[in-house]
Amino acid sequence: MALIQSENCFRGDNKLPTPQEEAGSAEESPSCVPGQAKASSARVLSPEELDRLGREGALVSGFKQMKLEKEAQKNWDLFYKRNTTNFFKDRHWTTREFEELKACREFESQRLVLLEAGCGVGNCIFPLLQDDDLNIFVYACDFSPRAVEFVKQNPLYCPERCRAFQCDLTKDDLRVNVPEGSVDVVTLIFVLSAVHPDKMKLTLENISRVLKPGGIVLFRDYGLYDHAMLRFKAGSKLGENFYVRQDGTRSYFFSKEFLAELFEETGFQCLTNDYVLRETVNKKEGLCVPRVFLQSKFTRPGQSGSS
Structure with a gap:
């Protein structure tokens, strides 16, 4: 794997990673960053890394896991209270990396309808709305009511081009707000990793109901054996490849096999x-x-109709 000479926010101490430290340079477009590679198989761990994973110890207690699930929304709302809109970088790379954002329209003047599932404070949607070449309407939802309010307060927010709403993707029917x-196109970028693995399928079923036949889900998230996964200490593990951070937010690290099975079981190709x-x-x-991300595209089978 080639080396990228870029600043990262990983620290040299043994503290658990925050969401920002996990992301590191994750917000950069992989196609626009030199020295990266795509691979069909997971990263091979060193003996030291294997030993570190083997010393993770017992899982977090069932009581604490229930408490974390119950307080998941509160923990993300507190996250945005602490960090407001100054945490993640704007994603100016999405139209370069995901050509479907421009190519899937049947004719040039057609308005593209996009769902940003897990929009945060709008780091993805506002660069898209500023793109003069992209005729787009965006539905934007997030688990955190505070994050949604930040989206609505952004000067670029325009109800004629964007509708933001609070939604728990695991239980709130998207069809209440989205026909x-x-x-x-649905973007699912660094979102599904925050959902409990037992509820990921519910999230995808919810998304599938509002996606057109032939529509696309664009996915990017943390991959198996990413450096952030290896930095969690004993007492942080919730389940296989699933961990809790110091602030109570959680993160799952995906293998491509797990992700493919998850989508295929929900009817995606x-x-x-x-x-x-x-x-x-x-x-x-x-x-x-070493950073490891999983980047994928899935479609809902069927023929798309004209808009």
Whole structure:
């Protein structure tokens, strides 16, 4: 794997990673960053890394896991209260990396209907709305009511081009706010990892109801054996590849096999499904760390109709 000389926010101490530290350079477009590679198989761990995973110890107690699930929305709302809109970078790379955002329209003047599932404070939707070449309407939802309010307060928010609403994707029917079968593209970017694995299928079923036949889901999230996964200490593991951070938010690390099975069981067809591998350097700390993301595209089978 080639080396990328870029600043990263990983620290040299042993504290658990925050969401921002996990993301690191994840917000950069893989196609626009030199020295990265796509791979069909998971990263091979060193003996030291294997030993570290083997010393994770017992899982977090069932009582605490229930408490974390019950307080999941509160923990993400507190996250946005602490960090407001200053946490993640705007994703200016989405139209370059995911050509479906422009190519899936049947004719040039057609308005593209997009659902940003897990919109945060709008780091993806506002760069898209600023794209003069993209005729688009965006439905944007998030688990956190506070995040949704930040979206609505953004000067670029325009009800004629965007509708933001609070939604728990695991139980709130999207069709209350989004017409059934009306969406061309769903973006699911660093979102599904925050959902309990037992409820991921419910999330995908919910999304499927508003996606057109032939519509696309664009997925990018944390991959198996990413550096952030290996930094969790004993007492942080909730289940296989599933961990809790210091602030109570949770993160799952996907294998491509698990993700493909999850989507296929929900009626989707896989188009692409690859690991994105690269190394980042924290020059200040003298650290070189391996990053692993999973980038995939899935479609809801069927013929799309004219809009």
